[in-house]
Amino acid sequence: MTQDLQQYADIIEQLKPMVNEPEFNQVLTQVAGGLPKEKRFLIKMEVKRLARPCMRSIDLRGQVDGNCQLYEYDGIKHYLDDIAIDMFEQQIRVFGHYSFGVYEAVQQTENNYRVMRERAESSQQQSEQGGQSSKSTHTMARFSVPVVNLLDYSRRDTERMNFAVALEIFNESNHSIRGISVDVSTEGIQVKLSKESLFKTGEKVFIYFRGLEDEFAMDKKNGIAYTVVKIGRKKDIQYLSLRRAKEFPNPAFDKFLESFIHGNKRRYKVNMANTIDAIRNKSCEQYFSPRCPTLPVYIDDINGSPVPRYAMANEVNREILHYWSDEQDESRLGFLLNSKRLAALLQKKADRRELFVYSFTHLQNEKVYFYSASADELADKDVLRGAFLGFGSRKASWRIFKLTMTDMSPDQAHAPLSIPDSVSSKIKRQNTPPAPRLMSKLKNLRYLVHITDVTSDAGQRRYSEYKFNRNNLSHLRVFGHPRNRVPQEIPIFRFKSQDKRLESRYLLRSNIELRMHVDGRPVKGVSEDISVHGLRLELNGEFTGQIDDRVTVSFPKLQELTSKHDVMSLQYDVVHFNPDRNIVHLKSAHGEPGQSARHFFDDLIKQNRNTLKSYPEEEEIPGIGHALRIINARNVMSLSFLLSKDGVRYKPEASIIGKQDDRVSRLASHFGGKDEVNLEFMFRDRNLDSPFVQHGIKQVKVENLPIRQEVFIAFDPAQKDSRMAIIPRFDNQFTSDDTRHNFIKEAMGRGQFIALHVMLTTTGKPDLDMLQAEINYVSVYAIHRAKELEEKLWSIAACSHLVDITDEVMMRYNFEPAEIARNRENTAQHVIEPNGIQALLRA
Incomplete structure (x- = not known):
């Protein structure tokens, strides 16, 4: 499409499906009637051109950020990745056949390197025209993410219902203030009122439900006693969180409120803010714990x-x-x-x-x-x-x-x-x-x-x-x-993750021989553990097959012990193998092919249950593994952040702050808002050919191992410009140990030196069992919110772990203990300039 026609792209998109319909000219007049006749003619010719049949083959290998595969349509062979295939099929539905419009659309996908480069250049030009300040502010905002304290969320003893009703509140001085309820439970209430109203935490107040007096028999003389437990402010509104004062019981009101909430909670909707927060919190823990390298x-x-x-x-x-x-x-x-x-x-x-x-x-x-x-x-x-x-x-x-x-x-x-x-x-x-x-x-x-x-x-x-x-x-x-x-x-x-066992496994070491159905080549090894439906094998050689391949397993030693079963050709499917390809997990083939294996191991386990040892993952004390996991999640020691995929890039979603990681936490929080960290410094190399985070995650997926890198940082909190306050250098950007040593010296001279050992891991599948009760609860009252939470849950792709190694790096380069100690304390000597009243006083 030419530059002149680019401005009419939306009109052309609307006309594409109608190009072969008799009403095409009528639709063209409707959607482009306000344009000059010559412009309408050019648009019509462009749509007709896009609809012309095309015979060209498309080969995107090396041109897109994705794995291309052979894709054949109408006798023409193409090499496309998944995104391109989706676009191809979508445009085929629009035009009804393979046309030039399909050909061109497939080469304009978001993960095409040429398209990404053109967009980056365009974005850079626009940013330069709009001013460097606004560009910097926008960039920094992209990398600000909330801090999550794992498994720290509110738990309610009673259900809270969203309910707005007029109230009159009398404080300890017997002054009357009008307000409106936000939500209510049998234990407490949240109230919204003007910001000018003055209350203090712990104060006793009495509330009269004026908005209910006309419909229900309320006590108009005596208010309901509450205690102020929390005060929040937002713009010109004040929010009071109140708890029922137990020293002023009112059984009649308790009974009324319990009945009222039970009968109306579907109408007014239960307040689920804490449950939604808990689901998000637990989701972060699920992605952090099972693959944390510590x-x-x-x-x-x-x-x-x-x-x-x-x-x-x-x-x-x-x-x-x-x-x-x-x-x-x-x-x-x-x-x-x-x-x-x-x-x-x-x-x-x-x-x-x-x-x-x-x-x-x-x-x-x-x-x-x-x-x-x-x-x-x-x-x-x-x-x-x-x-x-x-x-x-x-x-x-x-x-x-x-x-x-x-x-x-x-x-x-x-x-x-x-x-x-x-x-x-x-x-x-x-x-x-x-x-x-x-x-x-x-x-x-x-x-x-x-x-x-x-x-x-x-x-x-x-x-x-x-x-x-x-x-x-x-x-x-x-x-x-x-x-x-x-x-x-x-x-x-x-760590218990999503791969929960459906049946007990037992330790059984016995010689085996595994044969691939494809080439029939035998590989010897031993069985590690058995169950009725599965096996784990350790091979003497390398497993050359793939997931879901069918294999035959023979047990020569076990065959000597049984005449009832033939165990020399048991059929299994491959479900997993380790990176070294010498440990293979199998499940019995579905249906009749796997019957022999299931029958044999069912008999073997029943007859020898007293002598077979259960696999160590079968906990001697039920629940101890889960308990230890929870304790660990509540005592994280280093900063980590989760990443989700956004198009072809990865962006930070949430951060987990370490309990004992002050130096790194202070660095990450420096340009973050309240309860946020800003991780822009970890993406400073984003415009290079191989940015660490983006390139590293792809490498992890290929090698199935964590990717590690050291990053040296010069941190000067007195600087207001983010690019001067935090100067990061990944290890591969140094040319020698002398340049590393000089960087450390210069960083200490201008502020503080910080070294991080960065590890990238991918995340596994979410374990919905641990979240199902809360997701179901949200679904009852707001199914759309539950679906949003599940979609977000599946979007997380990787986790980055930042470990402070500053002292070790300085020891490595022979800095004296006194210099190491001084560097640790350096932050206290560099503070951001005061503003407001303090600045005026200093002036």
């Missing part, structure tokens, strides 16, 4: 001594557990969390309980030997520091772990629904606190330690340049963990 370990306080009691694993943080497992696959996590380090963490200030631990392993005679040292332990043995860091960092097993400790309470294990018990017996049952047997296992828990792997290629390369005396290597045994002093076992529980 490993939480729960610490008991036994006679004043900290003892690791439980750990909580998910599909991402289990890499830490794998690292601290020996050649027998026995967990040795206790080497990392020994009593000396836990005591050292406890001795630090409550808001600075963190420790960096360096480690490597040594393999000798097929046995794994673990070596680790914290930054404090290396400082005590300064002679060996260079040898440990220089030698250890040259090994493939080199790791750096950040340990953070915070206080916690067993009471945090209970997260009731936002809905009152009175709604139904099912809701009341779900709101029941954890059982005494479960709480007895949690009663001594006092601390939570988070372990995060913050190893980086740049850091490892830097440490490997440390020079050391090889004669000192034999002395490194002081940092070794003796194999004959095995640490106390720490039971591992798993």
Whole structure:
């Protein structure tokens, strides 16, 4: 379409479906009657051109942000991605055949690189014309997102109904104020009145329901007593939250109000603001917990001594557990969390309980030997520091772990629904606190330690340049963990996510042979666990198939034990395999092909139920995994933010602030509004060829592993311009360690230096079971809101985790402890200029 016709694009869109209809000229006159005759002629010719049959093939490979596949239509082969296919089929319905209009529309999709570039250039030109200030303000606003405190939401003891009625309120001075109710419950009421009315929290007031006196037999002489619990203001309106004063009972009014709400709650609608907030809050927790790369370990306080009691694993943080497992696959996590380090963490200030631990392993005679040292332990043995860091960092097993400790309470294990018990017996049952047997296992828990792997290629390369005396290597045994002093076992529980088991699984290791139906190539291995409908196998070679492929599994050892069943050709479908393609999850083939497998394992389990061990995910104490998950969610230690897909880009949706992450929280909150953070600094590279967040998420999806990157930040809160106040540099933007060192020095000179270890993970499917009760409750009164919430729930695609590694980076580049301490305190020396009265006084 030419530039001249571009201004008539809306008219052309309206005419496309009518181009082959007899009424075309009549419709053209109707929709373009106000245009000159020559313009109408040009529009008509353009629509006719778009409707002409086309024989061209479309190949979008390399031209769009998407995976293209072969798509054939009417004998013509095209290579299109999903968005282009949708556009192709949509335009086919408009024109009725493959035309030039279809051809051109398919090449104008939003994920086409040329289209994105043209729009970016156009947007940049418009912004330059509109002024740099407005552009900056608009850009910053795009990256402001609300802060979510996980599992912190309001719970109501009674249903609250939206209801507006005229009220008269008498305060303690017996002054009368007129107002209107906003919502009402048997326990309280919210009132809207003028901003000039003066009240104070805790004040007793008496309310007369003037708007109900004509319809109901209300007591006109005695008001209903309430206590002011909260005062809010919005523009010229004041909102009072009031609670019934129990010392002034009124059974008649209680009975009336209960009956009135029950009979009218569908008419006036239940106030569900807290339930909607709870659904959003729980949604964030669902996307955060199951794929958070940090490993939480729960610490008991036994006679004043900290003892690791439980750990909580998910599909991402289990890499830490794998690292601290020996050649027998026995967990040795206790080497990392020994009593000396836990005591050292406890001795630090409550808001600075963190420790960096360096480690490597040594393999000798097929046995794994673990070596680790914290930054404090290396400082005590300064002679060996260079040898440990220089030698250890040259090994493939080199790791750096950040340990953070915070206080916690067993009471945090209970997260009731936002809905009152009175709604139904099912809701009341779900709101029941954890059982005494479960709480007895949690009663001594006092601390939570988070372990995060913050190893980086740049850091490892830097440490490997440390020079050391090889004669000192034999002395490194002081940092070794003796194999004959095995640490106390720490039971591992798993985050329960959407993949809930429909049946019990049992441990059974037996030799197997797996064959693909496609090529018939056998792969040997062993079974890990079994159930009636499924298997998990560990293969000696690589699995070459795909999800949903049909495979045959043989059990030669088990066949020797049974003559009733043929177990040498059991039929299964592939449902999952790990990134290394050596662990495969199978389900029995549907219908008759899978009957043999189901019948055999059903008999096997029934006859051996007393001897078969259930899989460790089957909790010995029901509910303990869920309880530990809730405790962890309420004690997040570092800042994270969730991202949703917006067209072909990803944008932040919500942020989770860490309890002990003041430096990063202060940075992120600097340009944010109330209860918001602004994450623009994490997207400063958005116009480069491979912006970290956008490019990283695609890489995570391909590799199915977290993507890591370090970012150095110069933070000067005294600057009002965001681009000067926060200057971020991703590690790949530095050319050498000298430039990194200089950046740190300059950042400290102008304000504060902050280093972040950034991890990107994708999110799994939402577990609607954990939200269903509240979604159903919202659906009863506002089904459209429930659908909106579910749509939003499915839009979240990734999560970014920002871990503060400032002190470790400064130690890496040999800054003195005094400089590290001074940098931590630097923010207090740089404050934003005062305004208003304070500015006038200073003048």
